[in-house]
Amino acid sequence: MTRVRRRATIVDAATPAVRGILPVCGALSERQTAALTDKDPMTSPTHLPQDDQRLPEGLRADALMEAEAAWSPGSDADRDGDQFDREDRAALRRVAGLSTELEDITEVEYRQLRLERVVLVGVWTSGTARDAGNSLAELAALAETAGAVVLDGVVQRRDKPDPATYIGSGKALELRDIVVESAADTVVCDGELSPGQLIHLEDVVKVKVVDRTALILDIFAQHAKSREGKAQVALAQMQYMLPRLRGWGQSLSRQMGGGGSGSAGGGMATRGPGETKIETDRRRIREKMAKLRREIAAMKTGRDVKRQERKRHHVPSVAIAGYTNAGKSSLLNRLTGAGVLVENALFATLDPTVRRAETPSGRLYTLADTVGFVRHLPHHLVEAFRSTMEEVGDADLILHVVDGSHPAPEEQLVSVREVIRDVDATSVPEIVVINKADIAEPDVLRRLLRMEPRAIAVSASTGDGVEELKALIDVELPRPQVEIEAEVPYTKGALVSRVHTEGEVLSEAHTAAGTLLKALVHEELAAELRRYAPAARAD
Numbered sequence: 001m002t003r004v005r006r007r008a009t010i011v012d013a014a015t016p017a018v019r020g021i022l023p024v025c026g027a028l029s030e031r032q033t034a035a036l037t038d039k040d041p042m043t044s045p046t047h048l049p050q051d052d053q054r055l056p057e058g059l060r061a062d063a064l065m066e067a068e069a070a071w072s073p074g075s076d077a078d079r080d081g082d083q084f085d086r087e088d089r090a091a092l093r094r095v096a097g098l099s100t101e102l103e104d105i106t107e108v109e110y111r112q113l114r115l116e117r118v119v120l121v122g123v124w125t126s127g128t129a130r131d132a133g134n135s136l137a138e139l140a141a142l143a144e145t146a147g148a149v150v151l152d153g154v155v156q157r158r159d160k161p162d163p164a165t166y167i168g169s170g171k172a173l174e175l176r177d178i179v180v181e182s183a184a185d186t187v188v189c190d191g192e193l194s195p196g197q198l199i200h201l202e203d204v205v206k207v208k209v210v211d212r213t214a215l216i217l218d219i220f221a222q223h224a225k226s227r228e229g230k231a232q233v234a235l236a237q238m239q240y241m242l243p244r245l246r247g248w249g250q251s252l253s254r255q256m257g258g259g260g261s262g263s264a265g266g267g268m269a270t271r272g273p274g275e276t277k278i279e280t281d282r283r284r285i286r287e288k289m290a291k292l293r294r295e296i297a298a299m300k301t302g303r304d305v306k307r308q309e310r311k312r313h314h315v316p317s318v319a320i321a322g323y324t325n326a327g328k329s330s331l332l333n334r335l336t337g338a339g340v341l342v343e344n345a346l347f348a349t350l351d352p353t354v355r356r357a358e359t360p361s362g363r364l365y366t367l368a369d370t371v372g373f374v375r376h377l378p379h380h381l382v383e384a385f386r387s388t389m390e391e392v393g394d395a396d397l398i399l400h401v402v403d404g405s406h407p408a409p410e411e412q413l414v415s416v417r418e419v420i421r422d423v424d425a426t427s428v429p430e431i432v433v434i435n436k437a438d439i440a441e442p443d444v445l446r447r448l449l450r451m452e453p454r455a456i457a458v459s460a461s462t463g464d465g466v467e468e469l470k471a472l473i474d475v476e477l478p479r480p481q482v483e484i485e486a487e488v489p490y491t492k493g494a495l496v497s498r499v500h501t502e503g504e505v506l507s508e509a510h511t512a513a514g515t516l517l518k519a520l521v522h523e524e525l526a527a528e529l530r531r532y533a534p535a536a537r538a539d
C-alpha cells in the first residue's frame with residue numbers, strides 16, 4: 001500500500017472552518033429519516049411484537065450473534081485493543097439513543113455521525129502513481145469541502161477493487177492500524193462501494209466507512225440553496241440510500257427483536273403480517289421519491305417557460321460549464337459584474353444562475369453559471385442535475401472553463417466533455433477558457449492553447465484576457481440573418497431599441513420621417529420592420 005502524503009489539495013487547506021457536528025455523510029438526517037418514515041424516532045410508540053414474525057429460536061440466536069459481533073464493542077476485544085478507539089466507538093453507538101433500540105440502528109442513522117477526522121483510501125487500478133495521487137488529492141479536497149479534517153491517505157495497487165472489502169483484506173487490517181494511529185473516526189473510499197463492501201470494510205476498520213458518492217451527496221446537501229436544488233439533492237440521496245437500507249443488522253434485528261414489550265432491544269416489526277420494517281421504510285421512501293419527482297418536474301416546467309421566453313425574445317444564451325472550482329462563478333462575475341458566490345470550495349455553486357450580459361458591440365446575451373462537474377459524478381447526481389445541465393444543452397455557446405493551474409487540466413476537460421455528451425450538448429459550439437492564467441505554469445498554458453483550437457487564456461481574478469474573451473463571445477454568438485432597411489417613425493422608439501438589442505445595426509440615420517435603419521435581425525423582427533420599409537412608404 002502506498003502512503004500518499006497530504007500535499008497541495010485543490011482547495012486551500014485552510015478551508016474547513018470546523019463545522020462541528022456534520023450531518024449524515026450521504027444519507028439522511030434524523031429529521032429527514034423521521035419525515036421519510038413518518039414517525040419521530042424520539043416519540044414513536046414502541047413497536048408491539050408480532051409472534052408470527054418471530055424467527056425460530058435457533059435462527060434468532062444466530063442472528064443475534066451476528067448482530068452482536070458486528071456491533072458490540074466488547075465482542076471484538078481481540079481485535080480492538082485501543083482504548084481511544086473504543087471511546088470513539090462508544091460515541092458512534094451513541095446515535096442509538098436517537099432511535100428506539102440500540103441494535104437496530106439503520107445504516108442511515110449510523111451514517112449521520114460526525115465526519116471529522118478522516119483517512120482516505122483508494123484503489124489504484126490504472127495510470128501512474130501521480131494519477132493515483134491526484135485522485136486522492138481530489139478526494140481530500142472533497143472531504144475538506146464537506147468539513148472533514150484529512151489525516152492520512154493510502155492507495156492500494158490492484159487490478160480491481162476487492163469485491164468484499166474494496167481493498168484487500170490484508171490491507172484492510174493495515175488500514176485499521178493507520179486509523180488507530182491517527183485516531184481517525186471515518187474512512188473515506190475513493191469510489192462507489194457496494195453496500196456489502198461498506199459493511200465488510202467497516203467490520204475490519206471499526207470506524208465509519210463512507211464512499212465518494214456519499215461524500216459528494218453530502219456536499220451537495222450542504223450547498224443546495226434553492227427549492228429545486230434541495231429537492232434534487234434529496235432525491236439523489238434517497239436513491240443512494242434505498243439499496244443500502246437493506247443493511248446488515250437492520251432487518252435481522254428488527255425481525256428477531258420482538259421479545260420484550262418495547263424497551264430497548266425489543267423493537268420489532270410493527271407492520272402487518274408479511275411486511276417488515278425495512279419494507280415499509282422502503283415503500284415510504286419510494287413514495288417520497290415519486291412525490292419529489294413530481295415536484296421537480298413542476299419546477300422544471302417553470303424554468304422551461306422562462307427559457308422559452310428568452311428564446312422567443314431571441315436573446316442568445318451562453319452557458320458556463322467546467323470542472324468544480326475552475327472559476328466559473330468568478331468568470332460570470334467578471335463578465336457581468338454580478339455578485340455570485342465565489343468560494344474556494346468544491347461545488348460552491350449548485351443552483352443555476354442566469355445573468356444578462358452584453359457583447360462589446362452591444363448585443364445582449366444571457367450567461368448561465370452551472371454546477372461544477374467532477375470526475376465520476378455519481379450517476380444519480382447526473383440524473384438529478386440533468387435539468388441544470390439542460391441549460392448547457394440549450395445554449396448557443398458553451399464557455400468551457402478549465403483551471404490552468406490544476407495538476408491535470410486535460411483530465412478535467414475530458415470529464416467535463418463526458419457530461420456534455422451525456423446531456424446531448426455536443427453540437428453546441430464551445431470556447432475553452434483556460435482560467436487562473438495568473439497562477440498557471442506558462443508551459444501548461446501553451447500546451448493547452450496548442451491542443452485546443454478554440455481556446456483563450458484568462459484570469460478571472462486579474463481580468464487579464466477577459467476583454468479578448470468578450471470579443472470572442474461576440475464573434476461566436478449566432479448572428480441574426482435577415483438584412484433589412486426600415487424607416488421607423490419616431491413614435492415607435494421601442495422598435496428601434498429592439499433592433500439594437502436583438503439585432504445588429506449596420507447603419508442608422510435620422511430623417512424627417514423617422515429613424516432610418518439598416519440592420520441584421522431575426523425573422524420575427526424583420527416581419528415587423530417590413531411595414532416601415534422605405535420602398536413601401538414611397539408607394
Ligand SMILES: Nc1nc2c(ncn2[C@@H]2O[C@H](COP(=O)(O)OP(=O)(O)OP(=O)(O)O)[C@@H](O)[C@H]2O)c(=O)[nH]1
Nearest residue numbers: 325326327328329330343344347348349372460461
Ligand atoms: N488565482 C486565481 N484564482 C481564481 C481565478 N478564478 C477563480 N479563482 C479562485 O478559484 C476558486 C473557485 O472559484 P469559483 O468561481 O467559485 O469556481 P467555480 O468553478 O464556480 O466553483 P464551483 O461553483 O464550486 O464548482 C476561488 O477561490 C476563486 O477565488 C483566477 O483567475 N486566478
Ligand SMILES: [Mg+2]
Nearest residue numbers: 328329348349
Ligand atoms: Mg461556482
